[in-house]
Amino acid sequence: MTLSGSLQQSQGQALVEYILLISAVVSIFITVSGLINRMDIPKKMVQLISGPFSAAYQYGHPKVKGPDQGGPLMHPRIESDGNFRLFFGSVNQ
Numbered sequence: 403m404t405l406s407g408s409l410q411q412s413q414g415q416a417l418v419e420y421i422l423l424i425s426a427v428v429s430i431f432i433t434v435s436g437l438i439n440r441m442d443i444p445k446k447m448v449q450l451i452s453g454p455f456s457a458a459y460q461y462g463h464p465k466v467k468g469p470d471q472g473g474p475l476m477h478p479r480i481e482s483d484g485n486f487r488l489f490f491g492s493v494n495q
Contacts, residue, residue: 438444454464 457466457468458464460468
């Protein structure tokens with residue numbers, strides 16, 4: 403066997419190892435993305451951001467509901483004649 407033949411075989415081995423490594427990385431990525439979709443993680447994250455975080459940012463408390471969600475529920479306020487007053491820091495919301 404000549405020196406050039408030995409060099410060609412080692413280059414072929416590097417190529418095969420590279421292809422095996424890429425296929426392993428791709429299969430792990432496909433498996434993880436399938437698990438994420440099966441567990442509905444993106445949907446849960448969107449619900450979390452649009453639900454309690456949004457209410458806490460908009461109304462000051464995560465359990466408060468606004469007028470577009472069935473009426474002002476659990477708002478610490480009093481309405482009369484179109485005016486309202488907010489009472490922050492109330493007990494037992």
